[in-house]
Amino acid sequence: MEKILNNISVDCVIFGYADDSLYVMLTRRELMDAKTGQPLFTDYTVQGHHILTGENVDDAARRVLKEKTGLDNIYLKQFHAFGDISRIQHTNDQLWLKTTYPDVSDYVLTVGYYSLVDKTKVNPDEAHSFSSWFPVAELPELGYDHREIIDKALEALQSAVLKEPVAFELLPEKFTLLQVQRLYEAILGVNLDRRNFRKKINQMKYVIPLDEKQNGVPHTPAQYFIFSWDVYHKTKKEKYNISF
């Protein structure tokens, strides 16, 4: 019999990419006054859930991601555990918990994960009815410590894409160099020089040009590339460069 552990949860910061922009999936939280039927407050949270008995914490995160996006086998990475006693102590959070989840403990440690999904592949029907996408730069009011969680998730994602080719996980199998650049720009929040960026990517042996070009685009068709994890793993070297 699966029960929830009332003091351990996971929270998934689901980054969605589309239209050259980065979004976060958030769930609306609205508490109604029992008497008047008026909303007491409205805010948003990232997707989370308590872990179940007998469940690995990584599996709990995958479960939440699957529930909210319908997606499996997606890049999903733990980035930090949040365990301050104050994290669920604000008035709205206490009200919400007491009325909605009376069994939850006073103290909940949550393990934060982020993932990076193709926003266009998340079927709105599969997403939870109260969930929607917000541009990372324009977040609404957030519950609990979820502002901190999202900030830290974004920092972790930004570090990750500079150090490992995880961004390629998100691109279609065949992609153009502009697609790679736009993705990096969306994640990092900066503009990158096109020619220098292409030079950089071109020197990566594991980004392999195909004999195939775009079709039906209203401009010079771009060459397609594929990413090879195989070549990547076979050719990568340890680097010991101090850079701060």
Next chain:
Amino acid sequence: MEKILNNISVDCVIFGYADDSLYVMLTRRELMDAKTGQPLFTDYTVQGHHILTGENVDDAARRVLKEKTGLDNIYLKQFHAFGDISRIQHTNDQLWLKTTYPDVSDYVLTVGYYSLVDKTKVNPDEAHSFSSWFPVAELPELGYDHREIIDKALEALQSAVLKEPVAFELLPEKFTLLQVQRLYEAILGVNLDRRNFRKKINQMKYVIPLDEKQNGVPHTPAQYFIFSWDVYHKTKKEKYNISF
């Protein structure tokens, strides 16, 4: 009244530096057969403890570090949460828990922290009687999933010292360039070219030469330097260099 939370703990991987080498502090775990008085097994674990009610998880880690080393205000960083159901399921671990901590839950999520201390400043009297230092390259048999925890802690430390000047936290206020180099070599486990390393450090404006030299050393006395976090923070720039 402070109680322990029986399903959440912290584990501190305490790295100690001395003699140009990196060590890990481990605690001996020996279970005796109640009848024969013979040891059933002996192994080692990193220092951990369950968190207490009303305690921030970061504070729990600080508490453990203080208990085991007597040290306060030391670089201590959370690096990963470990929450697989199998992590305390091995025979020795179950035997140990059932006889020693019967109240502990079947499932314990642990939050891993690492710290970096001056091994020579850890007073052996203050250290737990069963604790001792092991070179990172020669670890004994480890309990639970502590091999994985230590491996991941070391990777996190290695990444951290390349990206941020945290290694300087460990050096004495006044240090020589060779001391910096030896510390990096110990943490990274590689040899670095002396002239290139000095060139690198010398270009850092926040590593400031003093008008003071070593004394009583059996070779040319080296110049002392200090590290300035102030200058560091004032001069640091965001970098967006892809490097993998």
Next chain:
DNA sequence: AATATTGTGTGTATTTATTACACAGTAACA
């Protein structure tokens, strides 16, 4: 007094990476 030991301080040539920057061309569409 001589010598061994151990670490200090210094420079250059080569290669590689980073940065800043401009123009001609192609496919679709209006």
Next chain:
DNA sequence: TGTTACTGTGTAATAAATACACACAATATT
């Protein structure tokens, strides 16, 4: 036929990474 939007390309300047050798100073050893 022009407009739009993106492709593909190169160079000069600067900065960083790498590989590598010798003279010197302070102490300890004989």
